[in-house]
Amino acid sequence: MNFGQYIRTKRTLLQETVGHYSVRGLGTRLGIQPSYLSKVEREQVAPPSEATIRRIAEELNEDPDVLLALAGKVSSDLRQAIVKRPRLFADLIRELKDLPDHAILRVVREVRDGNW
Amino acid sequence: MNFGQYIRTKRTLLQETVGHYSVRGLGTRLGIQPSYLSKVEREQVAPPSEATIRRIAEELNEDPDVLLALAGKVSSDLRQAIVKRPRLFADLIRELKDLPDHAILRVVREVRDGNW
DNA sequence: CAGAACGTGTACTACATGGTACACACTTTG
DNA sequence: CAAAGTGTGTACCATGTAGTACACGTTCTG
Numbered sequence: 001m002n003f004g005q006y007i008r009t010k011r012t013l014l015q016e017t018v019g020h021y022s023v024r025g026l027g028t029r030l031g032i033q034p035s036y037l038s039k040v041e042r043e044q045v046a047p048p049s050e051a052t053i054r055r056i057a058e059e060l061n062e063d064p065d066v067l068l069a070l071a072g073k074v075s076s077d078l079r080q081a082i083v084k085r086p087r088l089f090a091d092l093i094r095e096l097k098d099l100p101d102h103a104i105l106r107v108v109r110e111v112r113d114g115n116w
Numbered sequence: 117m118n119f120g121q122y123i124r125t126k127r128t129l130l131q132e133t134v135g136h137y138s139v140r141g142l143g144t145r146l147g148i149q150p151s152y153l154s155k156v157e158r159e160q161v162a163p164p165s166e167a168t169i170r171r172i173a174e175e176l177n178e179d180p181d182v183l184l185a186l187a188g189k190v191s192s193d194l195r196q197a198i199v200k201r202p203r204l205f206a207d208l209i210r211e212l213k214d215l216p217d218h219a220i221l222r223v224v225r226e227v228r229d230g231n232w
Numbered sequence: 233c234a235g236a237a238c239g240t241g242t243a244c245t246a247c248a249t250g251g252t253a254c255a256c257a258c259t260t261t262g
Numbered sequence: 263c264a265a266a267g268t269g270t271g272t273a274c275c276a277t278g279t280a281g282t283a284c285a286c287g288t289t290c291t292g
Contacts, residue, residue: 063202
């Protein structure tokens with residue numbers, strides 16, 4: 001699934017159920033041109049900026065990290081964390097990137113409620 | 117320390133010790149104009165692309181992740197890992213970003229030689 | 233003291249990014 | 263059946279990115 005398809009699916013679902021989610025309606029609330037939103041949804045142009053994607057996520061009630069990922073982007077706060085301590089985070093991510101989901105989840109949980 | 121200062125320091129050190137590290141010499145080996153390298157070193161322009169930074173790291177025998185970080189960038193392989201599993205890695209990094217170095221190191225080590 | 237080496241200033245460029253503005257055609261709906 | 267709502271096509275644009283090309287002045291060096 002790519003970014004455009006994904007948000008179009010979600011938007012049309014909302015349009016059919018709650019309404020007020022036309023390209024025009026949503027575009028206006030997002031502060032962007034309806035034609036631009038249309039092009040984004042059909043992948044006729046590259047995904048929008050991080051700021052715009054965040055507004056879309058809020059409006060569509062979606063996880064911003066997931067939408068950013070679909071757009072091939074990484075949240076700026078994560079980028080900054082890595083940039084601050086590149087060696088540590090680079091090692092960490094490379095160590096984990098080929099492990100299954102549950103291994104990463106286990107780390108997250110351990111850190112979250114362990115005494116670190 | 118910023119990117120330009122950092123590489124200039126390293127380059128002049130190499131120039132004084134081993135030689136063949138003038139702006140011209142290095143620039144030629146890197147495949148970039150000496151004037152451009154000069155401007156990069158004096159932060160008169162933004163840091164180069166990831167590819168160029170990698171070549172610089174190799175030539176100066178520096179850690180590419182560190183140079184990329186100084187340039188405010190994150191290695192593309194790390195970005196890809198995050199983009200593949202955004203929720204997991206977002207949680208992980210946000211959980212760790214305010215913890216001290218040794219905590220992250222401990223995780224890296226545990227994962228490296230544990231049975232995950 | 234000529235020429236090589238060195239760093240730098242100026243001008244320019246191709247392509248990417250992140251959009252705007254406006255008109256058009258089709259489809260609902262009161 | 264007119265007006266409102268809906269999606270989309272076309273044209274355009276400012277700014278950022280990642281550099282090139284070349285000339286210039288200074289400083290070492292044989």
